[in-house]
Amino acid sequence: xxxxxxxxxxxxxxxxxxxxxxxxxxxxxxxxxxxxxxxxxxxxxxxxxxxxxxxxxxxxxxxxxxxxxxxxxxxxxxxxxxxxxxxxxxxxxxxxxxxxxxxxxxxxxxxxxxxxxxxxxxxxxxxxxxxxxxxxxxxxxxxxxxxxxxxxxxxxxxxxxxxxxxxxxxxxxxxxxxxxxxxxxxxxxxxxxxxxxxxxxxxxxxxxxxxxxxxxxxxxxxxxxxxxxxxxxxxxxxxxxxxxxxxxxxxxxxxxxxxxxxxxxxxxxxxxxxxxxxxxxxxxxxxxxxxxxxxxxxxxxxxxxxxxxxxxxxxxxxxxxxxxxxxxxxxxxxxxxxxxxxxxxxxxxxxxxxxxxxxxxxxxxxxxxxxxxxxxxxxxxxxxxxxx
Ligand code: THG
Numbered sequence: 001x002x003x004x005x006x007x008x009x010x011x012x013x014x015x016x017x018x019x020x021x022x023x024x025x026x027x028x029x030x031x032x033x034x035x036x037x038x039x040x041x042x043x044x045x046x047x048x049x050x051x052x053x054x055x056x057x058x059x060x061x062x063x064x065x066x067x068x069x070x071x072x073x074x075x076x077x078x079x080x081x082x083x084x085x086x087x088x089x090x091x092x093x094x095x096x097x098x099x100x101x102x103x104x105x106x107x108x109x110x111x112x113x114x115x116x117x118x119x120x121x122x123x124x125x126x127x128x129x130x131x132x133x134x135x136x137x138x139x140x141x142x143x144x145x146x147x148x149x150x151x152x153x154x155x156x157x158x159x160x161x162x163x164x165x166x167x168x169x170x171x172x173x174x175x176x177x178x179x180x181x182x183x184x185x186x187x188x189x190x191x192x193x194x195x196x197x198x199x200x201x202x203x204x205x206x207x208x209x210x211x212x213x214x215x216x217x218x219x220x221x222x223x224x225x226x227x228x229x230x231x232x233x234x235x236x237x238x239x240x241x242x243x244x245x246x247x248x249x250x251x252x253x254x255x256x257x258x259x260x261x262x263x264x265x266x267x268x269x270x271x272x273x274x275x276x277x278x279x280x281x282x283x284x285x286x287x288x289x290x291x292x293x294x295x296x297x298x299x300x301x302x303x304x305x306x307x308x309x310x311x312x313x314x315x316x317x318x319x320x321x322x323x324x325x326x327x328x329x330x331x332x333x334x335x336x337x338x339x340x341x342x343x344x345x346x347x348x349x350x351x352x353x354x355x356x357x358x359x360x361x362x363x364x365x366x367x368x369x370x371x372x373x374x375x376x377x378x379x380x381x382x383x384x385x386x387x388x
Contacts, residue, residue, distance in 0.1 A: 009037070013036065014037075017062070017215060018062060018152065019037065020230070021218055027039040028043075033063040033126045034061040035060065038061070039060065041098070042232060042233060045237060046337050051229070051350060052239055052276075053227045054158070054230075055231070056203075056230050056231075057230070057233030058218065058230060058232055060152070060154060061155045062152030064111075064125075065124055066121040066148065066207070067121065068127050070118060070120075071143050072118055073144045074119060076142060076274070077137055078097075079273055080136060081097075081132075081279075082097040082100070083268065083273070083275045084097050084266055085271050093113075093179065095114075096110075097110055098266055099129065100258045100275075100281065101277060103257070104258055105277075106256055106257065108122075110122040110123050110124040111196060113181065113192070113194070115192075121207075125247070127249070127254065139223045150209065151209045153205050153206065154208055155204070156221065157194045157202070157233070160225075160228045161201075164221060164299070175176060178195050179196055180194065186213060187216060189213040191207060191213075192206070192207040198229075200240075232334065241332050242336055243376060246261065246263075246293065251293055252334045257284060259281060259285060260289060275313035282368050291347055291350060292347065292348065293346075293347055294346055294372050295344070296343065296345070296371070296373075296379045297377070298343075298360060298368055299341060331346055331347065332345050336361055348372070356372055357369055357371055358372055
């Protein structure tokens, strides 16, 4: 039997200051994200999921790199990069910002953090936003400094996250509203603490900019959370897909426009803003959106079945295929232990995208009928009941 290949980890795969703790706490699998390693699984995808939905987890999300944009023209540059209006964003706010190029194609979808009138962090998903930002700044001769500071976010997620965070930071964390942040003292260091994070179970993110204090914080969260069954965790595929959190590079990428990616609700097309993608996106909205991210619900009864192999670069282009070959358009997929169905995203051309059903050819050659729906999934509307 041939041994399966392993990933050779060199210095180019950067590590966060919490890497050894994640491994000691049982991280089993990693992916590569922003040239760093990101854990994807601890005990198992499914048991991580149930735990996340019922307790509290500490996630090393140091891969969420900060692109710092600072200077008199900082807001001008950020506005150029996103079709969402940003000038009115207050200095204690986080805001979800689709970034798009002059064709309206999605470059990234960071959380923007406004630190000061002239200072932003873009907490980026997996693409090299910093190079694009530097190029735009240079080309337009903007007075800004663009760099990547040593900041490694830690996420505290789950229904008991607030209880745990209050034990460490005091009851004041309870006053932080969704997508707002406050500077909170921890052993004499001021950390940015936001109510945010890549799950729908509630929680916080601490932007760790001091390694020693951050590691002490990590350890203290585990000490003070023992009775809450705190565990190390990571963004969970099942939880985020069930709840419709899209992942750049998985569900959509630089080949797709902001509107095709289903992010039209997060942009300001009716406002006159100076943004690189504005004209292209307005024209697309007027013309009609040719394809879009949809959800698929497949009545596959047994646990994780691979739906299709997905070589990068292929795109579906037929009109309504009688039998959809997911090789060409599949995004993320997982088995939902709550709803006992397979769920996935796909990018489908119109008019197929607006249909309610299609036949899908699975990797093993069998064919099933899938429901097509919008994302986030509305399981009740689809007639899919939680089994637990
Ligand atoms: N936190 C931080 N940085 C990040 C992420 C994060 N960088 C990478 C990635 N995640 C960026 N993408 C997203 C996508 C969705 C959300 C956050 C970051 C999100 N969306 C909410 C939703 O869809 O319900 C709320 C959006 C809103 O209402 O504005 O939270 O998680 N630091």
